[in-house]
Amino acid sequence: MALTISSRDVDGVTVLDLSGRITLGEGSVQLRDAIRDLISKGQKGILLNLGDVNYIDSSGLGELVSAYTTAKNQGAALKLLSLTKKVHDLLQLTKLYTVFDIYDDEASAIASFK
């Protein structure tokens, strides 16, 4: 299943609800474009809701890291919400769990941007 991305604003934070796979050719480019678009518009808080993402490959992991560093380099913050078990395990295995701010509930995640 290809990646779908929908965007909503919650207290000044842009929440991107992702659904599907983030893989080479199936979602990496869409995610990159969405993040670059937000950054170019001056958005400083981005929350990626991964609750409906069951599959990320090495390319998708790289895209998450690139999104994180792109945001950080522009003075913005990018955080993750609602990891599925498979994605959680991948982030632990690759030690990326130590890189990202990760939240289980949206209210806490939104509050952390203030």
Add this chain to the structure above:
Amino acid sequence: MSGPRAGRLSFTLSSTMESVGEVEAAADKLAGEAGLDEDERFHVAMAVREAAVNAVLHGNEYDPAKKITASFENTGKALIFTISDQGKGLDPETLPDPLAPENLLRGTGRGIFLIRSFMDEVHFRQLHPGTELTLVKHLAPAAE
């Protein structure tokens, strides 16, 4: 795609992402038929996908004149996946450690690491030109 023949599936595919999807789906099916649980099946399919991505992207660099070949086999004791490309070759010893602090924020370099993490054995062979990866997943002995 050619096969199946004598318990072995063989593929010769073009260097496209569609081929990667085809190889991944076949690996997932073989892992399911071998009775692997959901996590193991996920890991095997992902490892094979990563190997196919390496062959298409880094090996053959999407060159339409170059093919990837794959063969899958269930020996009863193990699942064996062999994937090769016709690229310039890969020296696994030169790959940076993606877990090293200085590499954590790199956008690439995790594919081989994931393959090694998810499979029981990983072997590289230089083909001149090209690289052959053999991925092995041991199967638990059937209960008496």
